[in-house]
Amino acid sequence: MASMDLRAEHRQTQTLSPRLQHAVRLLQMSSLDFAAMVRDKMGQNPFLEPEEGEDGEPSAAPESETAGEDASPPVGEADSLSMEQGDDRDMWHADGPGSTRRAEDGEISAMEMMAVETTLNMHLHEQLNVLPLEPRDRALAQAIVESLDDDGYLRTPLEEVAQVLQLDPPPTPTELNIALKRVQSLDPAGIGARSVAECLQLQLSKIDCEATRLLAERIVSRHLQTLAAKDVNGLAHQLGETPARVEAVCDRIRRLDPRPGWRFGSSHIAYVVPDVLVKRVRGQWTVQLNPAIVPRVRFNHVYAELFQRHRSAQNTEMAGHLQDARWTLRNVEQRFSTILDVAQAIVRRQRHFLEYGPMAMKPLVLREIADEVGIHESTVSRVTNNKYMATPIGVFELKYFFSRAMISANGSACSATAIRGLIKDIIEAERPDRPMSDAEITRQLAQQGLVVARRTVTKYRQMLRIESVERRRRHS
Structure with missing residues (x-):
């Protein structure tokens, strides 16, 4: 019979407090989301206020990462702008959306100049x-x-x-x-x-040639998977047609729209605002934070002193706001300090990439940056997520600079980014009338001391969005 007894065990486990978990999430946020969070905090917390510029006015908010987002007007223009918007709203409600009424000065109302977005429905x-x-x-x-x-x-x-x-x-x-x-x-x-298949079949009536339309219907209804695999020879064998004819019909099918609903909806374009700026000054690479993404927020010492002077046990809510304000400012400082430290460490490791391009990219893993900066590897992963670096040769996500090492025949290490750059150079240098297959590219890489599998070459070519040898040959 099993006995029942009580035992005490000592065990050490590592857990994150709710506040630390929230700090981790803030570190992983994009600059746009983090700035929005800080603005919400300023609206809710009396101990936080916008940082004023040199002229005494609140500093401009950081530029938005999304096209079409309106910026706040200057303080001196706020009243006149709100009056104009109110007049436009009155005109809109009085005359209806189809009205062509003009403002008192004879100009067309701003509401009449706004584009109406047409949805699919x-x-x-x-x-x-x-x-x-x-x-x-x-x-x-x-x-x-x-x-x-x-x-x-x-x-x-x-x-x-x-x-x-x-x-x-x-x-x-x-x-x-x-x-x-x-x-x-x-x-x-x-x-x-x-x-x-049904979506494509509904569009086949656009094909004028009846023979092409009938063959396209057979392909879409019975051999869609083979079409997706781009197996032209297999399709030709199954259909009893020549590969050239099947390829021509497949090209016509690919010009159809598999997502017709995408033609309607939002036309806003998301733009990337870099978090750090990299420049070469007197032969040295320098890294600095982009001022546009740093929230202009500061601690309101006047409110804090008044609260401390008249603090009582009943003011628990204000005490929570005071603690949250200090914690928010600490997070702002720590976030951008960590981003800057990680970016500087990356630039030190990848300065040859900035000078010579992707071919000079070195293998780099998260642990190397973590050891140099003195933070955990997972923190580096969060810092490099949705963070961007502006360089003289383009804007790159911080994760772009990390790639595993691939050992060459002579024992030296080469990054996957460098191999992708070499594959791109090989394809760009090929003869237009004789493009190289992935197997031939693999052999040419081997001649240069880089042992890479053919399927890896295919994967890197697809990542570079370069067409297969058959399509490159046909286009040439």
Whole structure:
């Protein structure tokens, strides 16, 4: 019979406090997210305030990483700008969105000059509204449009779409299929498909040549996986056609749009604002933080002294704000100090890359930087995530400078980035009428003392977005 007894065991475990876990997440944030967090803190915490510039005004906020985000107006212009915006809003509500009313000075209202973004649903509903449909048929088609995803596909079963409508009597499968066909007939072609094959089949009517259209239909409906694998010879054998004809039809299929819904939606473009700037000054590489990404925040000593003077046991909330303000400022200082230290260590290791390009990139792992800076390896990983460095030869993510070592035939180490650069140079130097296959590139690398597998060459070529030898030969 098993005995029941109590035992005390001593065990050491390492755990992170909630505040330390939050600090780790802040370190991994991009500059845009971190700046937004600091702005939220300034709005909620009375002990934090914007840092003033030399003229006594609050310093400008850092530039946004996202195109189309409005900047705050100068203090002196805020009142006039708000009055103008109020007038535009009044004109908009009074005359409606389609009005062409002008402002008092004869100029077109700013609201009339704003571009209206057309979504996929709006585009499809506009087409349905001009069709002579019965209310029941229109409701079914509109329900299918509302069920499409961003790609323009219908991922929801038709039965579930019908259940949302709750029509009486319930729609039959025939009615649902008719409504789906009606949506699939709208522009752009391929909308409402339930698979990639169906999406492509809906667009085959664009092919004018009947023979090409019929062969394309056979490929899409029966040999889509072979098409995706770009196995032209295998397709030609299965279809009983010549490789040249199959390749021509495959090229026509690839010009179709597998995601027609992507033509609509947001047109904003995300831009990268570098965290550190690298310059060469008097023959030495210098690294400095980009002032645009450092939040302009400071501690409000006046409020802190008043609170300390009249502090009482009931002011627990203000005490929490005071502690949080000091912790936030410590995080701001520590974050950018760590980023700068890591960037400087990277530049010291990869200065030959800055001078001679990717061919001079050295193998580098996170542990080397961690040992030099005196932080944990995981901290280096978080610091280099979503952080960018502006150099005279381009803007690179900090993770770009890390790559594992590949040993050459003479025993020296070479980075994967350098090998990718060498592959790119080999392909750029090839004869246009005789492009080199991945196997030939592998042999040429071996002649230079770099033993690289053919599949690795293929992977690096694809990472460089260079086409295969067959496509390069055909284009030449």
